[in-house]
Amino acid sequence: xxxxxLEVAVGLFMLAGMASLIVLALNVSGLTFSGAxxxxxxxxxxxxxxxxxxxxxxxxxxxxxxxxxxxxxxxxDFSGIVExxxxxxxxxxxxxxxxxxxxAGLLGEKYIGLISGADxxxxxEGDMIIDTQSALVLEELIGQFLFNKVNE
Numbered sequence: 001x002x003x004x005x006l007e008v009a010v011g012l013f014m015l016a017g018m019a020s021l022i023v024l025a026l027n028v029s030g031l032t033f034s035g036a037x038x039x040x041x042x043x044x045x046x047x048x049x050x051x052x053x054x055x056x057x058x059x060x061x062x063x064x065x066x067x068x069x070x071x072x073x074x075x076x077d078f079s080g081i082v083e084x085x086x087x088x089x090x091x092x093x094x095x096x097x098x099x100x101x102x103x104a105g106l107l108g109e110k111y112i113g114l115i116s117g118a119d120x121x122x123x124x125e126g127d128m129i130i131d132t133q134s135a136l137v138l139e140e141l142i143g144q145f146l147f148n149k150v151n152e
Contacts (some may be wrong), residue, residue: 038088039066040125044099049080050110050135052101057111058084065090068112084112094119100133110135 046052049071058066066086074081086093096117101110114129123129 039085040088040091041069042084042086042093042123042125042127042129044082044084044112044129044132045074045077045079046082046099046101046132046134047079048134048137049082050101050137051108052080052082052110052112052135056109058086058114059111060090060114060116065114082112091122092116093123095121095123095127096131097123097129098131098133099129101135103136 052068052071054068054070056068057064058068066084068082069085070083072081072083073079082099093114094117096119098115098117100113100115102113103109104111
């Protein structure tokens, strides 16, 4: 009888561990079970997206306000067009808002940081953010450092 109780306890512990791993994997990947929230879509053009991916966070002052839905290439000027889905609660971004690709943590996760400006008009569905800062690419920085060092 004692053996059966121990086996059931170990089995329940294993199921709880597997459920915890699944929840952790879903949180890390950005997938959720929550229903669709009201949102609107805005775009930004970057010269270099530097590893930004779909489902990356969009933040303002560190607070998540949306996510990256898609990334495409503009065939006219060869820039990366980032499509962002912003929650409808955050609809006070002015037309002079700045978007920058930033890096979080040691692992280098990329996300978009928005800084609202002081204009009187607000971004609406389908608008494009003009003022952007591309991602810093570590290889380019190292190359510039080495090239400048050689020239000295």
